[in-house]
Amino acid sequence: MSQPPLSDRWLGLRSWGLPGPFPHRVLTLLGRPELDLARDHKVLAIGAGRSYGDVGLNAGGIAIDSRLNDRLLGFDEATGILDCEAGVTLDTIVRVMLPRGWFPMVVPGTRFVTVGGMIANDVHGKNHHTAGSFGNHVVSLTLMSSDGAVVDCSRDHESARFRATIGGLGLTGLILSARVRLRRVVSAWMMARCRRFAGLDAFFELEREAADRYEYTVAWLDCPSAARGPVRGIHFAANHASTAQLGERPPAPPPGKPRWIPYGLPFSVVNAVSTRMLNQAYWLAHGPSEGLQPIYPFFWPLDGIAEWNRFYGARGFYQFQCVLPPEAEQAGLAELLRTCGDAGQGATLSVLKRFGTVAAEGLLSFPRPGSTFALDLPNLGERTRRLLAALEAIVLGVGGAVYPAKDANMSRALFERAFPGLDEFLSHRDAAFESSLWRRLFGTGP
Amino acid sequence: MSRRIVIVGATSRIAECCARLWAAQGAEFLLLGRDATRLEQVAADLRVRGGQCETRVFDAGCAPDVEGLVDGAYAWRDAIDLLLIAHGTMPPQERAQQDLGLARQVLEINGVSVCLIAEAFAGRMLARGAGTLAIIGSVAGDRGRQSNYLYGAAKGLVARYAEGLRHRLHGTGVSVVLIKPGPTETPMTVGADIGPVTLAQPEDVAHEIVRGIDAGRRTIYCPAKWRWIMALIRHVPERLFLRWRI
Numbered sequence: 303m304s305q306p307p308l309s310d311r312w313l314g315l316r317s318w319g320l321p322g323p324f325p326h327r328v329l330t331l332l333g334r335p336e337l338d339l340a341r342d343h344k345v346l347a348i349g350a351g352r353s354y355g356d357v358g359l360n361a362g363g364i365a366i367d368s369r370l371n372d373r374l375l376g377f378d379e380a381t382g383i384l385d386c387e388a389g390v391t392l393d394t395i396v397r398v399m400l401p402r403g404w405f406p407m408v409v410p411g412t413r414f415v416t417v418g419g420m421i422a423n424d425v426h427g428k429n430h431h432t433a434g435s436f437g438n439h440v441v442s443l444t445l446m447s448s449d450g451a452v453v454d455c456s457r458d459h460e461s462a463r464f465r466a467t468i469g470g471l472g473l474t475g476l477i478l479s480a481r482v483r484l485r486r487v488v489s490a491w492m493m494a495r496c497r498r499f500a501g502l503d504a505f506f507e508l509e510r511e512a513a514d515r516y517e518y519t520v521a522w523l524d525c526p527s528a529a530r531g532p533v534r535g536i537h538f539a540a541n542h543a544s545t546a547q548l549g550e551r552p553p554a555p556p557p558g559k560p561r562w563i564p565y566g567l568p569f570s571v572v573n574a575v576s577t578r579m580l581n582q583a584y585w586l587a588h589g590p591s592e593g594l595q596p597i598y599p600f601f602w603p604l605d606g607i608a609e610w611n612r613f614y615g616a617r618g619f620y621q622f623q624c625v626l627p628p629e630a631e632q633a634g635l636a637e638l639l640r641t642c643g644d645a646g647q648g649a650t651l652s653v654l655k656r657f658g659t660v661a662a663e664g665l666l667s668f669p670r671p672g673s674t675f676a677l678d679l680p681n682l683g684e685r686t687r688r689l690l691a692a693l694e695a696i697v698l699g700v701g702g703a704v705y706p707a708k709d710a711n712m713s714r715a716l717f718e719r720a721f722p723g724l725d726e727f728l729s730h731r732d733a734a735f736e737s738s739l740w741r742r743l744f745g746t747g748p
Numbered sequence: 749m750s751r752r753i754v755i756v757g758a759t760s761r762i763a764e765c766c767a768r769l770w771a772a773q774g775a776e777f778l779l780l781g782r783d784a785t786r787l788e789q790v791a792a793d794l795r796v797r798g799g800q801c802e803t804r805v806f807d808a809g810c811a812p813d814v815e816g817l818v819d820g821a822y823a824w825r826d827a828i829d830l831l832l833i834a835h836g837t838m839p840p841q842e843r844a845q846q847d848l849g850l851a852r853q854v855l856e857i858n859g860v861s862v863c864l865i866a867e868a869f870a871g872r873m874l875a876r877g878a879g880t881l882a883i884i885g886s887v888a889g890d891r892g893r894q895s896n897y898l899y900g901a902a903k904g905l906v907a908r909y910a911e912g913l914r915h916r917l918h919g920t921g922v923s924v925v926l927i928k929p930g931p932t933e934t935p936m937t938v939g940a941d942i943g944p945v946t947l948a949q950p951e952d953v954a955h956e957i958v959r960g961i962d963a964g965r966r967t968i969y970c971p972a973k974w975r976w977i978m979a980l981i982r983h984v985p986e987r988l989f990l991r992w993r994i
């Protein structure tokens with residue numbers, strides 16, 4: 303059944319990091335839309351707006367908001383396959399399915415993302431080394447192109463379109479629904495281990511040692527500490543808790559309600575001093591330990607503070623996330639840290655993880671073997687952009703990639719080098735779909 | 749035993765969000781609405797969330813068959829624990845001012861049909877001495893204002909009706925809950941010009957409705973702040989109020 307948009311109006315939209323607002327003609331949809339877009343209309347589907355940079359923006363163009371299309375369409379207990387509309391959030395999936403003992407195969411660091419958004423960026427989680435990324439667990443998806451045609455794509459049917467859409471940055475059409483695989487878990491608890499380390503060698507040793515025994519691993523880095531000696535950090539490793547480990551605890555602790563921060567701080571409270579204090583506090587709070595932890599704070603610690611991005615004030619912030627190939631990861635990371643240290647502008651959250659070797663499904667998927675490193679940088683204007691360019695040069699030099707979901711600064715040269723599937727992707731792109739990121743990289747072509 | 753719930757206007761976003769919460773508790777639903785396809789989508793979602801559902805087409809416009817609706821509901825289950833009346837329509841007021849046919853629809857769908865449906869169910873619930881009638885009114889029914897008085901008048905009718913019905917049913921075991929949402933982000937408001945207020949999220953509104961019904965509240969303002977805002981607005985002297993452009 304096709305329907306005209308519920309509403310059609312100009313609104314200012316923001317991404318998670320960029321201050322904006324950016325003007326968009328927002329079409330709000332319900333059900334299967336009537337899409338009949340003249341070729342010169344530039345449209346983009348938008349999800350929950352949790353991408354940091356401009357991949358989820360189409361400034362000056364049309365944004366298709368399908369957040370009202372958030373219905374769970376069916377769940378098959380035998381296979382664990384959930385059929386849902388693209389506007390369904392990860393939060394919904396977890397709240398509905400976890401109490402019944404099901405959990406997504408891959409989850410990113412926030413629950414407030416949509417299925418459409420997770421597919422379009424082929425998101426990864428702390429279990430990349432065992433499970434690959436989200437796209438590896440998408441069984442099929444329904445895609446609508448700008449001429450209104452609707453196709454079901456999977457590995458067996460329209461497989462090229464399927465591979466272009468996973469990690470396809472929203473540029474192959476509008477995802478209406480998808481079937482995704484869930485897994486069984488016995489409870490909503492994690493058995494988590496926490497270890498302090500000093501120096502990158504120690505980090506790699508911990509990752510190597512944990513990789514076979516733990517499904518989930520990740521490390522936090524105290525970037526400012528690199529200026530004083532070997533960089534210190536905390537390594538987390540975890541598995542879903544077993545029934546025996548659970549003991550008397552209730553199997554499903556509730557998620558808790560997010561706390562809000564004051565609306566629209568005019569200035570940033572994040573600076574070199576406050577980030578050093580924050581990193582120090584984090585370090586002190588995480589001594590070596592091993593024990594049960596509820597699933598919500600383990601996977602989504604930041605979701606406990608609604609809209610924490612406002613701490614960065616009106617100018618917003620950048621996140622830089624890259625992956626460095628195995629042969630260059632150690633030297634490359636050291637160089638990234640040195641460059642950050644020299645710039646001395648403070649970084650709040652730095653995360654480091656080794657990706658595994660599961661091949662990503664998408665033509666433009668970001669995850670690949672090597673180390674992925676992410677850090678948040680308050681936007682100090684030209685100075686921050688210079689730092690980003692310097693970091694990018696290091697990534698380019700070692701043959702790495704920058705993550706489009708986080709990016710607002712990457713150059714065309716790096717994109718073309720880092721995503722060798724680009725040429726094949728272009729033949730499946732829907733020409734009516736375009737994003738601010740795409741125009742930044744390629745102008746109005748290719 | 750699982751709760752037996754009838755929802756009229758089950759495709760309404762607010763009603764759907766309430767139903768999702770009840771589905772998680774394993775409720776049984778009879779879902780009524782005017783669009784069979786959309787009803788089926790709502791039902792599919794509620795089933796995945798743990799509810800059992802049947803759907804029926806019902807149009808509240810032009811002389812609706814209310815007896816048929818109630819008979820059908822009691823053919824579905826011989827007792828009903830909760831009725832939620834949620835349907836409503838809010839076209840731009842200027843259009844209704846120029847088109848009496850549309851004005852009639854606004855009054856009938858939001859006002860008359862709601863009272864008749866509640867009235868018919870009240871009799872059946874009374875016979876059993878149990879049940880809850882939950883009716884969605886609106887803060888717009890608390891005071892007439894130029895920009896939305898036809899819709900507001902119909903919601904005002906519902907408020908006065910609920911007050912009287914509650915009086916009649918007092919002490920019988922049947923309760924009447926009047927729900928007054930403030931402006932909420934749903935298909936009804938997404939295209940409408942509702943002025944410089946921030947829209948509440950339907951999920952939050954639904955939580956307050958579900959909690960309020962369970963707590964046995966008579967009137968639920970959601971979000972709760974609207975109780976105080978409307979108390980103030982109701983008490984502004986008309987001499988002043990007439991000069992406001994709201």
Ligand SMILES: Cc1cc2nc3c(=O)[nH]c(=O)nc-3n(C[C@H](O)[C@H](O)[C@H](O)COP(=O)(O)OP(=O)(O)OC[C@H]3O[C@@H](n4cnc5c(N)ncnc54)[C@H](O)[C@@H]3O)c2cc1C
Nearest residue numbers: 349350351352353358411416418419422425426471472477
């Ligand atoms: C606190 C935080 C932690 C994060 N942690 C991680 C992490 O651990 N790993 C990781 O990989 N990412 C992570 N991210 C990034 C986030 O997971 C991705 O940016 C994700 O794509 C956001 O989804 P969204 O629903 O908000 O989509 P948006 O940001 O709104 O859009 C993202 C892309 O999806 C496309 N899209 C959305 N809906 C559709 C549709 N229906 N059809 C076609 N295209 C569509 C858009 O066009 C756009 O290209 C994190 C983000 C935050 C804020």
Ligand SMILES: NC(=O)c1ccc[n+]([C@@H]2O[C@H](COP(=O)([O-])OP(=O)(O)OC[C@H]3O[C@@H](n4cnc5c(N)ncnc54)[C@H](OP(=O)(O)O)[C@@H]3O)[C@@H](O)[C@H]2O)c1
Nearest residue numbers: 759760761762807808809834835836886929931932934936
């Ligand atoms: N949103 C607000 O700001 C707000 C504020 C106060 C009160 N309310 C009230 O809340 C209730 C729910 O509205 P909502 O906000 O959830 O909006 P909504 O999603 O637009 O729901 C309106 C519902 O009414 C149904 N409806 C309209 N005309 C009908 C008819 N002739 N017969 C049968 N059903 C009909 C619609 O059916 P279709 O799906 O087939 O269109 C839809 O299910 C309404 O009573 C509304 O007046 C809303």
